[in-house]
Amino acid sequence: MSGFDLSGLTASFSGKRVIGPLSLKVNPGDKIALVGKSGAGKSTLIRLIHERINRNSSLVPQDLGLVNALSVFHNVFMGQLDKHATWYSTLTLARPFAKDKAEVLSLLESLSMGDKLWTPAASLSGGQRQRVAVARALYRNAAVLLADEPVSALDGPMANSVMTHLRGRFSTSVIALHDVDLALHYCNRIVGIESGQIALDQPTENLAATDIMSLY
């Protein structure tokens, strides 16, 4: 199962409704870009979807959720903590296994971060931290990707490279993006959010940048 149908999505913040109620049907193979003004409710929607489909998603949250005191390796390894026995994970904390090291290293190399394997997350730059969170989601390798501005801190070529990886690894994804060009280039369906409601839902081939700009 990699598609899902969610209805009755709603969220309130201190008594004020910030999203919904809305329904969203995601089909297998859908690569959805959530677009809209900041504050429109994209992050909230990502969070809501994650709460609903939890088990089957790789998540890149906006605040990344890195453990600053741990190395890049351990932060990435955390993507598969549910797949290992407690003793295995605990031992890994002290002394990682060669197999995992190799796997995580190759993943990081593909994101041009191979040299940072043992650097503590605390001493990374903003862009590097973002790539660690992306690596963790890739390492988790779930059926669906939920990502909230996964490349906002990356420069053009690097952003493209990361998006290419994400598109290649996940057949189904929901990604909040404020960069319209990236949305059009890497996604096959655009969902526009305005004041907590879906204001636009079209396949990418039907849209041009100007159509989306009306949301901003």
Added chain:
Amino acid sequence: MFASPTVRISFIFLAIALVGLLFADIAITASNPWRDLGNFFLGIVTPNFFSSEGLLTALLRTVAFAFVGVALGSFFGFLLALVYQSLPVRIFCAFIRAIHELFWALIFLQFFGFHPLTGVLAIAIPYAGIFAKVYSEILEEADPEPGRALPPGTGNIVAFLYTRIPDCWVKMRTYTAYRLECGLRSSAILGFVGLPTLGFYLEASFSQGLYSDAGAMLILFYVLIATMPLWVRPKLLPIYLLGAPFFLGEGLPIVWGNVLRFFTEDIVPAPLRNGEGLAGLTPWLNDLMINEAMPGIWNTVVLTQIALVATGILSLLAFPLISNHFGGPMRRSAGHVALVIVRSTPEYILAYILLQLWGPSMLPAVVALALHNGGIIGHLIGRQTNSLKLRPDAPTGFNRYTWELVPRVYRSFLAFLFYRWEIIMRETAILGILGIYTLGFYVDSAIQNIRFDRAMVLILVTALLNIGVDALGRYIRRKLALQTLPNC
């Protein structure tokens, strides 16, 4: 100015302390206190390091007791921190930390006698209660985000190890290291009740007026604490921890029957033990409450309030000593040394020294408590001012102190002060052992008369008083929204 709640509370406490002064026994009764003080300082500058063959051993034992006690305390404190949400656990921890190390030692002495376990447990038990509280506070403050980003289905233990511990590790390590320093102080004063640590020899030299010997011990103790960053290294810790148990000394063998006797006979109130039943208990308890507990509580509270305000005044006077907003590096280094000395000296030892020199009254206790605690708070807020950036044309000198710095640090100053309120009370109670009529005096008297039932009731009263002040301190801090990190 009086509209500000922080200022108002300050003046309320000041007023309480002033009223307390009317009732307090403040006097210098020694006929020649300054000559004695002079002799003491002469002793400090002419230390005699070769006085006693036992000096080096005592120093080693002081370190050993501190290491084993703090290690056990932090281990069990950590376990308790994991279940700290549970109310019974909280109450249990509040209770064991409300009883001072010396009281614990006095209790264990009665059935373990002079066995290393007495000293180890006397440190480990109250420290476990303190560690539990602080560790749980640190764990609560951990960033919750990484936990949310974990794959669902991740086991609790693994989630805890990956997301909480790494985030809290540094803070926990810093706090534990700080506690180790406190542990050295606790370990040293255990000698005053007969354990083979530094206090044992310090008391012996002092009471005989051998100030050069006492000076040498104090100097060694300061050096020990000041050089901690050099010899307490993560790499060396395992060696210390493994080695420490072997340096506790032999003591005397434990007779386990004594433990049973203590709990089933000694601490059972005399009327019950003698079969007088509940009818006999009431007059017994009344007598204890009216003649010992009440005067003890009164003196403890009066002394605590005076010492608290004195501590506050002294910290405000002391912090410029190390603040880089005043003076040059030379003067600041001198200030650092002065503050290190006053805060490294346990209150108990300071009070003991001053009592010897000035004669018995509350004054030595007030000065000792204010010096030690004022040194600590002064150091903390002095360091805080060093991170303040003032505008380039800010006033200098006294105006800088009153207009720029004090208003900025006043809230955290109050937070620290109220945080230490309970600690000051704990110490005040224990200073009774030295002859000031606080609760400790009556506890000590009961023990000297081999009446452990009375001693236990009085220790319980002391613990409840501490818990009460702790709660009140927390209430005031919350009311005034004073936030601070625990620091002792």
Added chain:
Amino acid sequence: MALNIIRKLMLSSFLCFTAAAASAETFVFTAIPDEDETKLVERFRGVADYLSEQLDVDVRYIPVKSYAAAVSAFRNNQVQLAWFGGLSGVQARRLVPGSEAIAQGVEDEAFETYFIANSNTGIAPADELSDLKDELQGKTFTFGSKGSTSGRLMPEFYVRDTFGSKPEDFFSRVGFSGNHTRTLRLVEAGTYEVGALNFQVWEKELSDGNIDTDAVQVIWKTPAYPDYQWTIRGDVNDRFGEGFKQRVTEALLNLDNPELLESFPRSGFIPASNDDYEPIRKTAEEIGILD
């Protein structure tokens, strides 16, 4: 890393429990800390050597910090013999059935407490305590240890008996110096105006020339009462062999090393019995120190 530390902590705590397990059969004794520690250690190390030689077992003296600690150690069977004062001996023997007073100093049959005063008070010596009522009232006063016979029990008894009030009501300030030497020093220095101490300590310090007689003098001497004694546990024979108690008693009674006796100071040791200390027990009960 966290785990590492935990593992090490557990290991070391385990070691700490086993470290003190082994200890050979040593005869251990203690003494109430009634004087300066260096003096006590010197004196009782001498006694330990002497007993070890006489009894042919390892004998060890352990110094303690309080009278109660001496009693507790005796009660807990961590020491088997102790040099107690009158009161601490009574307390200890009540707590350890079968224990016995076996020897006392020649001087302990008729022991005395001296009341001493700083010269600045201008108090002149008197034969009756009641004659000093006006001079003493409102002065500062120090006892020795809380558990001392000559430094606390007897002087408190005579103060109550003579003046009809508790010491803390009669004097303006009452302290406990800790031991006799310190009482002497505190009154000599004027920290307290008046004090009460063991007459033997006074006489010895006086003959050693350690007292500034211009600063402090004796103002009253109590009637005689029984004091210090050696008390032994009833179960030593089971542990150290038949007749051990008798051998210890004889060794103490035969102690004739003048230097050692001088350090107590006693002219010799004579037999004692539990009954000799009945007056002390009654006095202690009267002023409420004993239940």
